[in-house]
Amino acid sequence: xxxxxxxxxxxxxxxxxxxxxxxxxxxxxxxxxxxxxxxxxxxxxxxxxxxxxxxxxxxxxxxxxxxxxxxxxxxxxxxxxxxxxxxxxxxxxxxxxxxxxxxxxxxxxxxxxxxxxxxxxxxxxxxxxxxxxxxxxxxxxxxxxxxxxxxxxxxxxxxxxxxxxxxxxxxxxxxxxxxxxxxxxxxxxxxxxxxxxxxxxxxxxxxxxxxxxxxxxxxxxxxxxxxxxxxxxxx
Numbered sequence: 001x002x003x004x005x006x007x008x009x010x011x012x013x014x015x016x017x018x019x020x021x022x023x024x025x026x027x028x029x030x031x032x033x034x035x036x037x038x039x040x041x042x043x044x045x046x047x048x049x050x051x052x053x054x055x056x057x058x059x060x061x062x063x064x065x066x067x068x069x070x071x072x073x074x075x076x077x078x079x080x081x082x083x084x085x086x087x088x089x090x091x092x093x094x095x096x097x098x099x100x101x102x103x104x105x106x107x108x109x110x111x112x113x114x115x116x117x118x119x120x121x122x123x124x125x126x127x128x129x130x131x132x133x134x135x136x137x138x139x140x141x142x143x144x145x146x147x148x149x150x151x152x153x154x155x156x157x158x159x160x161x162x163x164x165x166x167x168x169x170x171x172x173x174x175x176x177x178x179x180x181x182x183x184x185x186x187x188x189x190x191x192x193x194x195x196x197x198x199x200x201x202x203x204x205x206x207x208x209x210x211x212x213x214x215x216x217x218x219x220x221x222x223x224x225x226x227x228x229x230x231x232x233x234x235x
Contacts, residue, residue: 001028001031001032001037001038001039001040001041001060001061002041002043002058002059002060002061003025003028003029003032003040003041003042003043003059003060003061003062003063004042004043004044004045004049004050004053004054004058004059004061004062004063005020005022005024005025005042005043005044005045005062005063006044006045006046006047006050006063006139006140007044007139007140007141008022008063008140008161008164008165009022009161009164009165009167009168010022010023010160010161010163010164010167010224010225010226011023011024011025011063011064011160011161011164011224012024012025012042012063013164013168014044020042022224023082023220023221023224023226024063024064024081024191025042025063026220027081027211027217027220028040028061028063028191030207030211030216031204031207031208031211034207034210035203035204035207043058043059045059046138046139047115047116047117047118047138047139048116048117048138050062050063050065050192051065051071051074051075051192052074054075054192054193054194055074055075055194055195057194060193060194060197060200061191061192061193061200061204062191062192062193063191064081064082064189064190064191065077065189065190065191065192066118066119066187066188066189067080067187067188067189067190068119071192074195075192075193075194075195076192076193076194076195076197076198076201077190077191077192077193078190078191078192078193078201078204078205078208079190079205079208079209079212080188080189080190080234081189081190081191081208081212081234082160082188082189082226082230082234083186083187083188083189083230083233083234084158084159084160084186084187084189084230085158085159085178085179085181085184085185085186085187086120086123086156086157086158086159086178086179086183086184086187087156087157087158087159087160087161087162087163087176087177087178087179088100088101088104088112088154088155088156088162088176088177088179089143089144089147089154089155089156089157089162089165089166089174089175089176090147090153090154090174090175090176090177091147091148091150091153091173091174091175092173092174092175093175094175094177096110096153096154098110098153098154098177099177099180100127100177100179100180100183101123101124101127101128101129101156101179101183101184102127102128102183104124104129104153104154105127105128105129105130106128107153109153110133110153110154111133111134111135111151111152111153111154112124112129112133112134112135112152112153112154112155112156113134113135113136113137113143113146113147113152113154113155113156114134114135114136114137114143114155114156114157115136115137115138115139115140115143115157116136116137116138118157119187120156120157121134121136121156123156123183123184124156127183127184135151135152140157140161140165143155143157144165144172144174147174148172148173148174154177156179159176159178159179160225160226162174162176163176163225164224164225167225186233191204212231212234212235213231213232213234213235217231218231
């Protein structure tokens with residue numbers, strides 16, 4: 001299985017030994033083993049290449065991505081593998097006192113970082129953030145560095161991804177603000193496969209039906225910072 005991933009802990013990341021780790025990668029690898037597909041072959045990609053790459057056959061499956069109607073026109077998704085709220089990465093102690101997208105929109109000088117093609121860009125605009133106060137980056141690391149340097153005042157993504165990034169960087173002077181449910185409900189993410197891979201998607205879903213919520217899955221997800229409540233939203 002050729003598996004496309006991003007450097008986005010706790011979902012996927014390369015550890016000190018060069019091995020790809022993280023909850024999405026572990027789940028995909030377990031499925032590859034259950035289906036006896038042979039080698040599990042992670043391929044690092046930028047976010048903007050994930051869906052085009054699976055659609056044109058460069059890889060077989062992507063790491064978990066938020067499911068949307070627009071994306072479903074290009075690829076097929078498995079059943080959800082997580083359901084998570086958005087968050088804003090901000091400077092340590094949150095100097096602007098940001099509480100979510102709308103409070104950032106009310107700060108006339110506050111600039112928001114997003115990753116190209118991620119859903120949080122549209123969510124920010126829907127919550128009143130002016131387009132001219134949004135800066136687009138290619139990677140999590142670039143957006144986080146912009147926050148750390150003060151080039152932007154917040155970076156919007158999945159709150160869990162922000163916490164995973166900060167946990168690996170003890171010296172980083174960064175915090176996370178959870179976006180309130182009134183601005184964005186927790187949203188489902190799933191593996192993406194090509195529309196021509198119906199049989200494989202069905203087999204992956206069969207494995208997910210067995211794995212999600214089982215003791216192995218709960219223990220693995222807890223090691224990545226997920227609670228039983230996070231998992232129970234899937235069941």
